[in-house]
Each structure stands twice: as C-alpha cells, then as structure tokens.
Amino acid sequence: MKNARQYNQVYTHVVNVVANQPNNGSSPIFFKSGNDVLSKVTVKAIEFSGFGLGSFALGNAPWYVTFVNDKEESLIFNYPIKDFVTYEGDPFSNGGNKLRLFNLPNINLNKSYWFVASGVGWGASLNIFNINFYY
Amino acid sequence: MLQPITEKSYLVEVNLGTVAVQKQINFAFIPQLEGSTIYGIQTFSTTQLSLSPNGSTPVTTAGLADLTVTFVVGDMQEVFLLPCADLNSPSIYGFIRMFNNKKLNLTKSFVTIQSTGTVANNEVIMFNFLYR
Numbered sequence: 001m002k003n004a005r006q007y008n009q010v011y012t013h014v015v016n017v018v019a020n021q022p023n024n025g026s027s028p029i030f031f032k033s034g035n036d037v038l039s040k041v042t043v044k045a046i047e048f049s050g051f052g053l054g055s056f057a058l059g060n061a062p063w064y065v066t067f068v069n070d071k072e073e074s075l076i077f078n079y080p081i082k083d084f085v086t087y088e089g090d091p092f093s094n095g096g097n098k099l100r101l102f103n104l105p106n107i108n109l110n111k112s113y114w115f116v117a118s119g120v121g122w123g124a125s126l127n128i129f130n131i132n133f134y135y
Numbered sequence: 136m137l138q139p140i141t142e143k144s145y146l147v148e149v150n151l152g153t154v155a156v157q158k159q160i161n162f163a164f165i166p167q168l169e170g171s172t173i174y175g176i177q178t179f180s181t182t183q184l185s186l187s188p189n190g191s192t193p194v195t196t197a198g199l200a201d202l203t204v205t206f207v208v209g210d211m212q213e214v215f216l217l218p219c220a221d222l223n224s225p226s227i228y229g230f231i232r233m234f235n236n237k238k239l240n241l242t243k244s245f246v247t248i249q250s251t252g253t254v255a256n257n258e259v260i261m262f263n264f265l266y267r
Contacts, residue, residue, distance in 0.1 A: 044140075059185075060181060060182060060183055060184055060185040061184075061185065062184045062185050062186040062187070062188075063184075064146070064188050074143075074145075074167070075142075075143055075144075076141065076143065076144040076145075077144065077145045077146060077167070078145075078146035078188045079144055079146065079263065080146070080179060080183065080184055080263070082183060082184070083177070083224065083263075098138065098229040098230070100141065101138060101139070101140040101141065102140060102141045102142075103140050103141070103142045104141075104142075115188075117184075117185075117186035117187060117188055117189075117190050
C-alpha cells in the first residue's frame with residue numbers, strides 16, 4: 001500500500017473557512033492559490049488534514065470538492081472531501097492510513113472549488129483545513 | 136491490497152422517490168460518463184455525509200443494506216443485484232471496490248429497493264464512479 005513517504009514532493013494548500021459561513025452548490029468557494037505548482041505536475045495522492053491530529057472531527061459534514069484543469073474540465077466532480085481523510089480516529093476516515101491515489105494532471109486550483117451542501121453552516125471551531133497534494 | 140488510482144471521478148445521486156419493495160430506479164443520463172470506462176465505484180450513507188450535493192438526505196448505512204444495484208453493459212446485466220452496502224468504503228475497511236473496465240449503459244442500470252424498513256421517501260443513494 002502506497003503511503004505519503006513514497007512521494008518526493010508535496011504541496012499543502014491551507015484554506016481558511018469563515019466560521020458559521022453557510023454555502024451550497026450554487027455558490028461554491030474557489031480555492032485561491034498564489035502558487036500554480038499543481039498546474040505543472042501530476043498529482044498522485046491527496047490527503048486531508050485538519051488543524052492538529054486528534055483535534056478535529058468532520059462528523060458527517062457534507063463537504064464536496066471539484067478539481068478542474070485549465071480547460072475547466074472536471075477531473076474529479078463533487079468528491080466527498082472526507083474520503084481524503086487518513087486520520088484513523090475520524091468517524092469517516094477511509095479506513096485509516098489509506099492514502100487515496102490519483103493521477104490528476106495539471107490541476108488549476110484557482111478554478112477548482114469546494115462547497116458544503118445547502119443549509120449547513122460551519123461552527124466556529126473549524127476554521128482551517130489543509131489539503132496535501134503529493135506529486 | 137490493490138486499490139484504484141483515480142483518473143476521473145463523478146458523483147451521481149439516485150433519488151428513491153416514494154419507496155416500495157422491489158421498486159427499480161434507473162440512473163439518469165450522465166453525459167460525462169457516456170462512453171467512459173468505469174473501474175471503481177463507491178457508495179456513501181448519511182453516516183458519512185449528512186446531505187448530498189443537491190441538498191437531499193442520503194440513505195442510512197442500514198438503508199444501503201436494503202438496496203441493491205444492477206449495472207448493465209450493452210444489454211447485459213453484468214453486475215446483478217450487488218448489495219449497495221458492499222460499495223460503502225467505510226464499511227469495507229476503506230477500500231474501493233474495483234471493476235474490470237466496464238462501459239456501463241447507465242440509463243439501463245438501476246437500483247432496487249429490497250426492503251423499505253430502513254429507507255425513506257426521497258432519500259438518495261450516492262455513487263462515486265471512477266472512470267477514464
């Protein structure tokens with residue numbers, strides 16, 4: 001089973017979530033990245049992490065992400081972000097330590113987006129998450 | 136254990152409508168999956184995700200056990216009455232079920248409600264298709 005240590009490089013994107021900010025699919029939040037490294041590489045694995053192992057639990061928050069390329073073609077569409085969780089203690093980890101494997105070339109992170117299904121807001125305790133892209 | 140490498144994925148919702156035993160609900164036409172090759176499939180329940188992307192309530196984990204799926208290739212039912220619970224990654228130690236490059240005839244494929252004990256009207260079952 002591949003794990004993160006087999007990849008040479010990783011780009012970590014940090015997202016600041018506004019507390020109690022509801023949104024839905026009609027108003028997705030675009031990733032804002034000043035670094036276009038992902039557009040030049042092929043991402044091989046993706047992992048989600050919160051702020052400090054053991055201190056976050058997404059529960060069943062309906063959080064979805066879509067990554068697109070420069071042509072705005074969706075590479076992965078409405079992917080449950082919790083499926084990226086490798087933290088074994090989270091109630092919806094992918095069994096723990098199973099890094100999800102991908103072959104995603106040239107992700108345009110600025111045109112990619114995430115959203116929470118309608119009617120669900122964020123509590124004040126979760127305001128940062130990281131996505132690790134291994135390539 | 137071999138696990139798939141996702142090249143592309145697409146999440147599809149199937150709304151159960153008014154539930155009834157042996158009711159079959161066909162998949163809708165999904166242009167992105169038309170002519171594509173499917174090699175991995177996951178399902179999700181409300182234990183993992185409280186709402187679908189369209190804001191509908193997903194079935195429960197127990198509800199997945201009351202649903203089966205039949206996937207058609209051409210006119211052949213190549214995957215027949217597969218328990219949807221078997222595709223639920225958190226229920227199978229995080230693994231993703233892999234399929235041998237199937238060009239699904241999605242609109243002829245369908246979900247069957249085997250029991251109404253744990254599913255409710257207008258709940259949805261979500262399928263995440265890995266494709267190329």
